[in-house]
Amino acid sequence: MKITIDGVTTDVQEGSTILDAARQMGIDTPTLCYGDTLTPVNVCRVCVVEVERSRALVPACSRKVEEGMVVHTDSERVRTSRRLVMELLGSAVDLSTAPEALAYIERYEAKPDRFGPDSLTVAQAVKVDNELYVRDYSKCILCYKCVEACGVDHQNTFAITVAGRGFGAHISTELDVPLPESACVYCGNCVAVCPTGALMAKSEFDLREAGEWREEEQAEVDTVCPYCGVGCNLTLHVQDDAIVKVTSPDDHDVTRGNLCIKGRFGYRYVQTRKPA
Amino acid sequence: MFGAGGGTSSYEETRAADLIVLWGSNAREAHPIWFHHALKAKNRGAKLIVVDPRRTPSAQWADLWLGLDVGTDIPLANAVAREILEAGFADIEFIGRATSGFEAFRESVQPWTLEEGERVTGVPADAIRELAHSYGSATNAQLCWTLGITEHHNAVDNVFALINLALLTGKVGKWGSGLQPLRGQNNVQGGGDMGAIPNKLPGGQDVADDAARAKFEAAWGASIPPNPGLHLSGMFEAMEHGELRAAYVVGENPAQGEADQARAERLLSGLDHLVVQDIFLTRTAQLADVVLPAAATLGEAEGTVTSSERRVQRVRKAYAAPGEARDDIEIVYELGRRLGHDLGSTKPEDVWNECRSLSPWHAGMTYARLEELGGIQWPCADESDPGALFLHGRLWDDVVEDRAPFQAVEHDPPVDALDDDFPLRLTTGRRLESYNTGVQSGGYSSPLHVGGTDILLSPADGERYGVADGGRVRIVSRRGAVETSARYDPDLRAGLAFMNLHFPDEVATNMLTIDATDPKSGTAEFKATAIRLEPVA
Numbered sequence: 001m002k003i004t005i006d007g008v009t010t011d012v013q014e015g016s017t018i019l020d021a022a023r024q025m026g027i028d029t030p031t032l033c034y035g036d037t038l039t040p041v042n043v044c045r046v047c048v049v050e051v052e053r054s055r056a057l058v059p060a061c062s063r064k065v066e067e068g069m070v071v072h073t074d075s076e077r078v079r080t081s082r083r084l085v086m087e088l089l090g091s092a093v094d095l096s097t098a099p100e101a102l103a104y105i106e107r108y109e110a111k112p113d114r115f116g117p118d119s120l121t122v123a124q125a126v127k128v129d130n131e132l133y134v135r136d137y138s139k140c141i142l143c144y145k146c147v148e149a150c151g152v153d154h155q156n157t158f159a160i161t162v163a164g165r166g167f168g169a170h171i172s173t174e175l176d177v178p179l180p181e182s183a184c185v186y187c188g189n190c191v192a193v194c195p196t197g198a199l200m201a202k203s204e205f206d207l208r209e210a211g212e213w214r215e216e217e218q219a220e221v222d223t224v225c226p227y228c229g230v231g232c233n234l235t236l237h238v239q240d241d242a243i244v245k246v247t248s249p250d251d252h253d254v255t256r257g258n259l260c261i262k263g264r265f266g267y268r269y270v271q272t273r274k275p276a
Numbered sequence: 277m278f279g280a281g282g283g284t285s286s287y288e289e290t291r292a293a294d295l296i297v298l299w300g301s302n303a304r305e306a307h308p309i310w311f312h313h314a315l316k317a318k319n320r321g322a323k324l325i326v327v328d329p330r331r332t333p334s335a336q337w338a339d340l341w342l343g344l345d346v347g348t349d350i351p352l353a354n355a356v357a358r359e360i361l362e363a364g365f366a367d368i369e370f371i372g373r374a375t376s377g378f379e380a381f382r383e384s385v386q387p388w389t390l391e392e393g394e395r396v397t398g399v400p401a402d403a404i405r406e407l408a409h410s411y412g413s414a415t416n417a418q419l420c421w422t423l424g425i426t427e428h429h430n431a432v433d434n435v436f437a438l439i440n441l442a443l444l445t446g447k448v449g450k451w452g453s454g455l456q457p458l459r460g461q462n463n464v465q466g467g468g469d470m471g472a473i474p475n476k477l478p479g480g481q482d483v484a485d486d487a488a489r490a491k492f493e494a495a496w497g498a499s500i501p502p503n504p505g506l507h508l509s510g511m512f513e514a515m516e517h518g519e520l521r522a523a524y525v526v527g528e529n530p531a532q533g534e535a536d537q538a539r540a541e542r543l544l545s546g547l548d549h550l551v552v553q554d555i556f557l558t559r560t561a562q563l564a565d566v567v568l569p570a571a572a573t574l575g576e577a578e579g580t581v582t583s584s585e586r587r588v589q590r591v592r593k594a595y596a597a598p599g600e601a602r603d604d605i606e607i608v609y610e611l612g613r614r615l616g617h618d619l620g621s622t623k624p625e626d627v628w629n630e631c632r633s634l635s636p637w638h639a640g641m642t643y644a645r646l647e648e649l650g651g652i653q654w655p656c657a658d659e660s661d662p663g664a665l666f667l668h669g670r671l672w673d674d675v676v677e678d679r680a681p682f683q684a685v686e687h688d689p690p691v692d693a694l695d696d697d698f699p700l701r702l703t704t705g706r707r708l709e710s711y712n713t714g715v716q717s718g719g720y721s722s723p724l725h726v727g728g729t730d731i732l733l734s735p736a737d738g739e740r741y742g743v744a745d746g747g748r749v750r751i752v753s754r755r756g757a758v759e760t761s762a763r764y765d766p767d768l769r770a771g772l773a774f775m776n777l778h779f780p781d782e783v784a785t786n787m788l789t790i791d792a793t794d795p796k797s798g799t800a801e802f803k804a805t806a807i808r809l810e811p812v813a
Contacts, residue, residue, distance in 0.1 A: 130723050156315050180723035185708060187308065221594040224581050226574040227711050229459025230310045231583025231651070236575055241595035243575060252650050254287060254583070260308035261709050261724060262717060269719025270572045273555065273598055 003069040018049055018060040018071055027073055030082060030104045033143035034061040035193050037256045038153050041144045046085045046104060049073045057081055079108055086110035091119045094138045097197030097208075101141070120167060126205075129178040132186050132265045134205045135171075139198035142169060146190035146199060154258050159183040160190065188264040192247055192257055201245050201265075214239060222249065225263040230254065232263050243267050281468050281480055282586045284667040285418055285454030286653065291316045292452060295414035297407070299327040299438060300349065300424020300803075304334040305708040307422075307458050310584065323414075325407055327352065328424060329703060330774060331767035340406055343769055346701050346804045347690040348397040349425060353437035354385040354685075355393025356408045360444055361385070365412025367446030374671040375443050377682040384684035396687065412445055416452030423460060423705070427802040429691050431794040436683035443680055449671035459584040460706075462573070466582030469637065469654070475504035479635025495634055498617075507798030508534075509791065515543040522549040526604065527570070531560040532713045533777070535793075535800035536755050537786035553607055556715055559780070568607050571597035577604065578624040580646065582654070586664070588641055589651035690804035691792035698754065698806035700737060702773045704785060710778035717778065729783045732765040732774040733809075740770075741809040748812035751775075753805050756787035759812060773807065 001014055005022055012021040017040075022029045033044035040062035048057035052070040057078065060071075072078060086105045090112025095101045105112065127135040142162065150160050159182050163172035173182035191199040200208075207213040218239045225232040233252045237245040246264050250257040290296065290313040303311045311334065318324050318337065326338040327349075335341040344352050360366055361382065371378050390401035397404075411417055419442055425434045439448075439455060447453035459465045471478040477500070481488035489500050506514060512534065514520035523544070534540035544550060544563050552564040555572045571577045576597040582588045597603070602610075605622050612619040620626065625643050632638050640656040640663075652663040671680055694701060709724035711717040731751060733743060743749045745764040750757055751773075760775075760783045768774060775785045792801045 131721050152319055154312060156312075156319075180726075184723075186722055186724060219594065221575070221592050223574065223591045223594070224462060224583075224589050226462050226572070226716065228307050229461055229464055229584045230307050231462070231581070231585070231587050231589055232309050233589070233650075234574075236594050238575070238594045243594070254587070254651075255309055256312075258309055258312060261722060262711060263309070265722065266709075266711075266717055266720050267574060269716045270555070270574050270576065272719050273572075273601075 001065060001067045003065050003067075003071065005071045006073055012065050014065070016065050018051075018058070018063050018065060018069075019047060021065055022049075022060060022071075022073055029060050029073060030100070030107070031061055032101060032104075032141060032195050033145060035145055035148075036250050037258075038145060038148045038193065041148060044085065044089075044141065044143050046082055048078060048081050048085075050075050050078050083108040083110045087112050087114060089141050091115045092121050093141050093196070094121075094123070094136075095141075095196060097139060097200070098141075098195060100195060122170075127178070128202070128205075130180055130186070131202055132261070133188055133191050133199060133201050135179075136198050136200065137170060139196045140171060141196055141198075142171070143195060145193040145195065146171060149189040149193045149258075154256070155185070155187050155189050157183055157185050157187070159185070186261040186265065187259060188261070189258045191264075192259075204245050207239075207244060213244075218244065225259070227262045227266065232259055234259070234263060236267075242271055280655075280667055281473070281476070282465060282654070282667065283454070283456040283458075283584055284448055285456050286585045286665045287313045288665065289416065289452055289454065290314055290418050290420075290456070293317045293322050293414075293416045293418045295323050295325070295410055295417040297325045297327065297411060297417065297419045298334055298338075299419065299421045300426075300434075301326075301420055301422035301458055302328065302330070302332040302334045302424075302705060303420070303422070303458060304332065304337065306460065306706045307584070308708065310458060323410055325410060327407070329701075329769070329772055330705070331769075332705075333708075336767075340403060340410070342397075342399045342403050342407060345396075345398040346703050346772070347428060348687070349428075349434045350430070350437045350685050351388060351393055351396040351687045352399060352404065353434075353441060354388040354687075355390060355397070355404050356411065357381075357440055357444055358385040358388045358393075359390060359405055359408035360412045360441070363409060363412060365409070366444050370446035370671075371443065373674075374446075374449075374676040374679055375682055376679040377684070381440060381444075381682035381684045384686070411441060411447070414447070414453075417445075417447050418454060418456055419447070420456040420458055422458045424803060426457070426794075426797065426799050427704075428799070428804065429792040429794055429801045430685075430688045431799045432796040433683075433685040433688070436685045439680075440682050440685075443682055448680075449666070449668035451666055454666055456584065461712075462583075463581035465584060465586065466580065466588070469582055469635075470631070474507050474510070477634075478631055479637045481635070492634060495630070509793040509798040509800060512540065512543055512791070515547065521547060522551075523547055524551040524553070525560055525564075526553045527555075529554075529558040529560045529713045529715055531558070531563060532780040532784070532786065534791065535786055535789040535802055536791040537780075537784055537789075538756055539791060540786075553604065555601065558713075558715055569599065569601040570607060571601050571603045576601070579605075580628060583651075586653045586667075587651040588638065588646060588654060590643065590646050690806075691801055692754065692790045692804055692806040694806050698752075698808050699771075700741075700773050700807050700809065701771055702731075702751070702753070702775060702788065702805040702807045704775055704777055704789065704802050704805075707776050707778060710776065712777065713780050714778040727763060728776065729779045730761045730763040732768055733762050734768040734770045734772065735764040735766060736770040737768075737773065737809070738762060738764050742811045743809050744811075750810040750812050751788060751807050752810060753788040753790075753807045755790065756784075758783050758785065758787050762809075773809075777802070 042059045047060040050072040087110045123138045248255040326335040327342045394401040442448040550564045552561040553568040575594040637654040640658040640661045656663045
């Protein structure tokens with residue numbers, strides 16, 4: 001079907017979203033809560049666009065295209081809305097390990113500090129309760145991606161959800177218990193989708209704390225998990241000839257970015273060997 | 277199966293199935309990402325049926341759980357087959373066109389009424405009926421199994437019993453339905469495909485096949501013995517009889533991984549010469565005369581591995597191996613050179629291309645294509661072949677030259693029988709966070725490792741034998757004894773206990789297990805040990 005985006009009319013496949021169409025046309029649309037392997041939950045509102053004859057702005061990530069739709073992705077109204085979203089997030093949340101969010105703040109000239117020094121934040125202590133990954137909810141934008149990855153989209157463990165209402169809403173295990181007492185199985189599939197570094201492998205967290213995390217120097221090498229026979233693809237993140245983190249490619253059909261505890265965290269055995 | 281040693285189906289078909297049967301498989305813990313594919317189907321409305329003595333985390337997802345007694349898979353399968361026939365779900369047209377041996381098979385399952393099935397397996401007749409009707413009426417059914425089927429003294433018969441069900445209902449050889457033996461190790465499929473099976477050359481070609489052997493002999497300039505070699509259990513037999521005096525063990529820890537561990541250690545220690553090539557100084561390596569330190573597959577080596585869906589994928593090197601550790605290819609080729617043979621280039625891609633030139637399954641899999649396509653499923657005949665999502669499509673041809681045989685199989689209970697002295701059935705399996713003898717998974721710690729050395733007991737057995745939840749217990753089998761802590765597990769039925777093999781340095785479960793092995797596959801009966809419990813004060 002035909003739709004018009006930013007004055008250009010194009011053919012798109014029925015069932016696509018406005019985001020799909022915009023990407024197809026090479027238009028860079030910001031997203032935070034959207035993930036290629038996840039069902040959209042439409043919470044971050046940073047992808048909103050203006051659709052003619054629609055009263056409200058619509059989320060590009062989940063709104064399906066319609067014949068003859070006319071869309072504006074960079075109108076003043078859209079820019080203002082995106083700017084406000086980033087100002088609200090930036091004022092309340094530590095975005096220091098969220099490169100995409102920082103880029104959007106710059107792109108939309110957002111001023112998160114305009115609410116003054118006393119504006120509410122979600123600042124809190126980092127939760128370090130196991131050796132595999134840490135949770136720093138002062139960096140959490142409540143995008144729900146971790147909840148979706150832990151839930152029906154991937155892992156189906158349902159160890160976490162959003163608890164509380166309004167500004168008190170937060171990601172929580174059952175009764176807010178520490179991870180070792182929760183249903184968590186440490187697949188780290190939540191860590192994999194987190195867009196802000198609120199969830200982080202402890203290996204990365206420790207290196208950052210020590211000032212030794214040098215992402216720009218890291219090599220990424222794709223290989224296959226050494227454990228069971230499913231054949232999950234691993235991306236080894238390598239710094240100073242050592243694995244510092246393991247992820248899996250989103251676009252590989254075996255894993256869709258997911259791993260189990262052994263694949264994501266069980267690599268240390270190759271590093272505990274001492275030269276003879 | 278049917279002449280090709282690989283699962284017939286793809287993960288893609290698992291996602292699209294309307295029935296998934298997991299038989300002797302706890303994939304939720306042992307194959308977690310495969311289980312994601314199964315859950316995609318389940319969440320879409322597919323039915324999941326789990327056959328397992330334990331109510332495992334996989335069984336907890338099931339629409340129907342059949343908690344059979346350990347070692348009664350054949351009676352259960354035969355009762356399912358009989359009910360499929362009785363209820364009219366058999367695909368008579370397919371059977372007549374594509375199979376052989378049906379009449380003998382039909383005869384063999386006649387005694388297995390639902391009632392007889394219930395009596396022998398412990399599974400209620402209604403549940404057996406529901407499995408039969410679900411499987412018989414499904415359009416796209418995946419029948420999947422793991423070590424619950426194969427770690428028995430009659431492993432191959434167990435597999436035949438499941439294959440019979442697929443043949444009976446025409447659920448193999450077409451998109452959507454098939455048989456999946458889920459592979460437990462990242463390259464156990466590839467190892468077999470490369471000829472690490474006593475009667476096979478690379479690409480599933482038989483050593484007894486003169487033409488196949490001649491092809492390899494021409495390429496290698498050496499003669500190949502036409503007789504099959506020994507599988508692992510056969511090698512231990514031969515050690516026992518003094519016929520095998522030297523062993524070269526690569527990437528395996530049989531001193532702790534074999535059933536009846538005391539015997540395994542004794543036989544390995546008694547060899548004239550033992551060479552171990554490994555990434556660690558394992559217990560087996562500690563017994564060796566020569567240890568060859570090897571590079572790890574993870575991060576230190578180049579090559580390929582083959583997954584459960586026959587997908588050949590590239591493994592890649594990220595950095596150099598530590599110390600003097602060397603790549604497996606280099607070690608083997610250097611050994612060849614010292615023995616007077618130039619085996620050629622040690623470049624992994626060159627070795628792979630040699631394999632492609634000799635194995636029709638792999639012929640079309642260039643490194644470039646493996647990279648571009650994210651792996652390729654064999655067989656892949658040439659560089660225009662996308663590979664095979666499923667096998668045995670020939671069974672649906674109008675005329676089937678090479679028919680798939682039914683194999684009538686009889687019940688043969690576990691060798692380690694229960695009696696008054698050893699009244700409890702101990703079975704073994706894998707935990708989510710751990711792996712085999714723990715050589716790899718012992719290298720990291722996690723909250724899930726906690727309690728890994730416990731024996732799990734049903735609360736009823738704990739009370740009956742005076743073993744408290746959390747109490748110490750001595751576990752005695754006809755071969756040995758170990759001591760550990762007990763934990764009550766309400767998902768175990770009375771009479772069934774569970775241990776894993778992951779922490780052999782702390783609790784050597786294989787001191788208990790029996791080395792009764794399947795004569796065809798060489799697999800030991802890790803799944804069925806008779807034990808008694810002695811509370812430790």
